[in-house]
Amino acid sequence: MRADTCPLPDARIERVADAILIPPTAGDELSCGALGPDGRPLPMARTLLSGARFTTDPAPPTAAPAHLPGRWLFAGVGRHHFGHFLLEATPRLWALDHLADPVAGIVLLPLPGRDIAAILRRRLGPLMAQLGQNLPIRLIEHPTRVDELVLPSQGFGHLHWGHGTPEARAYMRRHLCAGPPPDGPGRIYISRRRLKDPDKQVPRERLLERWTAKAGYAVVHPERLTIPEQISVYRAAKVILGPDGSAFHLAAFVMPPGARVGLIQRRTRRDVFDAIARQITGFSDVNLTTFDALSDFAPTAEDGPRPPQMLGLRVDLQAAGFI
Secondary structure (H helix, E strand, C coil): CCHHHCCCCCCCEEEEEEEEEECCECCECCECEEECCCCCECHHHCCECHHHCECECCCCCCCCCEEEEEEEEEEEEECCCHHHHHHHHCCCHHHHHHCCCCCCEEEEEECCCCCHHHHHHHHHHHHHHHHCCCCCEEECCCCEEEEEEEEECCCCCCHHHCCCCHHHHHHHHHHHCCCCCCCCCCEEEECCCCCCCHHHCCCCHHHHHHHHHHCCCEEECHHHCCHHHHHHHHHHCCEEEEECCHHHHHHHHHCCCCCEEEEECCCCCHHHHHHHHHHHHHHCCCEEEEECCCCCCCCCCCCCCCCHHHHHHHHHHHHCCCC
16 A cells, blocks of 8 residues: 555544454564454554554464453554654654553554564663653464553654644643753754764765864764753754754654754655655754755765765855755
């Protein structure tokens, strides 16, 4: 199913007694979700993934499922990649502000192959504590029946779902901005230079760092900061510049109103870039300027002559008043 044939759904919450949660398996990472007591898939438990894919409806379990007593809120799919986690595991949490009855906690379907529990402990725990209102999180690793499943619609996500529903936008800003206070420089450049995977880096980014530092920016490497520290820095900045990527998924939720934001396209996939831009303007009242001079620029060594794409980007940044 393509995302452009399935618009972002309106905010809605279903309650299903005796629902059965089905996690993905190593042999079929897309097949997961929830079944009703009659064994039929629950359509609202499908999660929009990257590449305009939805999780596919799971088959009923072949053995009796485990039992999880109580009322639990379905959060979606959890995987280790930070940006994907934000867009796939947090977009249903808006419902926590719209429930008449409390829930015992949050259930999440972890993708196989990574220790999501360890990632939650080491890095994502503070984020989920803040967005999940300190409710316990239960990772469903085997088919499990719950007494009652609270099943919200997905409030935002990849591609055409980036802008979010009003309920999801209000929830993310209210809860993330209620946490760490603004603390950081007024002008920041969000760098990808220290990411381990060369394919995720931006060509000649040392040059970009030099240009922005000379213009009074502090260079920020988000992966070197805790998530609360990132939120504090993004909330404090009045000018934010950087290449598209996961950092802007988080920053979009907390940027201060009126901030100037410069988003640099770093890859040929214009649809992904446009989706991040829509998320920024959907969740934050900011002045966004986009730059595409690097969109066809393949990664190269840091030394050597400056390619025309970098010179073009510098001209564009100067013309827009960013450097």
